[in-house]
Amino acid sequence: MDNQREVREFLTSRRAKITPERAGLPTGSRRRVPGLRRSEVAALADVSVEYYAKLERGNLAGVSPAVLEAVARALLLDNAERAHLLHLAQAADGSDALTRPRRRRTKDRWKPHRSLQWTLDAITAGPAFVRNGRMDLLAANQLARAFYADVYALSDNQENLARFTFLDPASHRFYPDWDQAADITVAILRTEAGRNPHDKDLHDLVGELSTRSDDFRTRWGAHDVRHHGTGTKRFHHAAVGELTLAYEGLEMAAEPGLTLTIYTAEPASASEVSLILIGCWGGSN
Known part of the structure; x- marks a missing residue:
């Protein structure tokens, strides 16, 4: 860029x-x-x-x-x-032609080491997943795969939350507060573009979304950035309907640039019951 x-x-x-x-x-x-x-x-x-x-x-x-x-x-x-x-x-x-890093393209999809997948699998009460700054879902526990079933359902999404948000009509049902979700998604990508300006895969993703989505293009032009660390979100899952979850995003010290996100429901709430049902629903599919 x-x-x-x-x-x-x-x-x-x-x-x-x-x-x-x-x-x-x-x-x-x-x-x-x-x-x-x-x-x-x-x-x-x-x-x-x-x-x-x-x-x-x-x-x-x-x-x-x-x-x-x-x-x-x-x-x-x-x-x-x-x-x-x-x-x-x-x-x-670092923009001098002699020192500028080459734009990097990821040749192979990053794969979690076994102990990380074991850690994710040990989290059973809430969806837990690892993503990069381009919002690729790189690793997930079983509940996260069931929770994000719409994202994994279409190969066109390429297991990427940004593509799902802007290019998959199912995202408007999944995110009741779609505008907020869209704003957050673009702000995360903007932040990554500033942190890693030579990421060719990110350039390609931004170009694709800008070409195919007016909603993305408008938001990208706003230059908003954010740290996505903690908060609550509303979702609408096909199997259980609406639920409200808290989330924590943790930067992974062993893998700079990757974030571990865990969603949890308030104890004894309807959303906690919904997460249990999603887990059962996912295990039966």
């Missing part, structure tokens, strides 16, 4: 989201831009307007961590956005 373009569009989109009120600045009667002016961001970051304009044109090479942090504060970036800005700066510092 074009690093300068990514930087330019990311910084511009963040600036457009901040009102003068949020930034603690006086509001004028006439404002030609949505959000802050470049001069206002520069003042908040304590840099010259010319220097900030250079940054917003996409020139992050050689920018000090102190300046990046000042810009992050001025733009009110959250932790995920700060990390994304840092990744973009790191990519800019």
Whole structure:
């Protein structure tokens, strides 16, 4: 991906989201831009307007961590956005033709070592699975396979949650809050693109989804990023109907870039009963 373009569009989109009120600045009667002016961001970051304009044109090479942090504060970036800005700066510092890493394509699908699969299989009360930043489902316990039966049902999904969300009509039933699920999916891919800009498989996936889905293309252009660590989601499973699950996403120290996600239901809730039924349903198929 074009690093300068990514930087330019990311910084511009963040600036457009901040009102003068949020930034603690006086509001004028006439404002030609949505959000802050470049001069206002520069003042908040304590840099010259010319220097900030250079940054917003996409020139992050050689920018000090102190300046990046000042810009992050001025733009009110959250932790995920700060990390994304840092990744973009790191990519800019390595963008010279002599040092730029080659775009990598995964030749063989990653396979879990036996002890990891044993660990997943030992988790029986909730769906547990391992995914990468492209949202490929790489390993799962039996309950996760039954839970994501719609994802595994069609070969076109390629066991990928992003393809399922945007290209499979079944996703609109599976995710009652589909817009939220779609936003999260794109934000995870955006975050991965900043962290691993030379991943050819990710480039191909983004290109495919942009071509085939207007919903994806619009969201991708928003440049939103996020850390997907904990929370609750609603689902609608074909076998049991609607259920609400909590999730925890854990970065795998032994496999950088991979995330172990575990879904659980509130004890003694209807959703807990539904998970038990999904497990029985999956075991009978």
